[in-house]
Amino acid sequence: MEDYINTFPEATQKILREVRDAIRSVVPEGTEETMAYGMPTFKYKKNLVHFAAWNNHLGFYPTPKPLVVFQERLNAFEGSKGAVKFPYHLPMPLELIKDITRFRVEEVDK
Secondary structure, three states: OHHHHOOOOHHHHHHHHHHHHHHHOOOOOOOEEEEEOOEEEEEEOEEEEEEEEOOOEEEEEOOHHHHHHOHHHHOOOOEEOOEEEEEOOOOOOHHHHHHHHHHHHHHHHO
């Protein structure tokens, strides 16, 4: 994951590290940090969330269900069935990312 982050400009690296740290702060001990589909991935029993840097936004990929559950809080952002785009020119919604990640942990634990 660190190798991936290091390939980007410094400003993007800072955002990627903030997102990684936010996710780290809410996942259970033993959650694996890996790469899957070419993206940084957190795996706890199965893939929890992925994220990726793009030219103008951070792509966040938590699977479709959390995007429905958190739809009201995500209305300000462009997205698709399983992904949401967080533009770099806006503050990164780290609390929302944490809440979605917590939801994914609960979902996987069921």
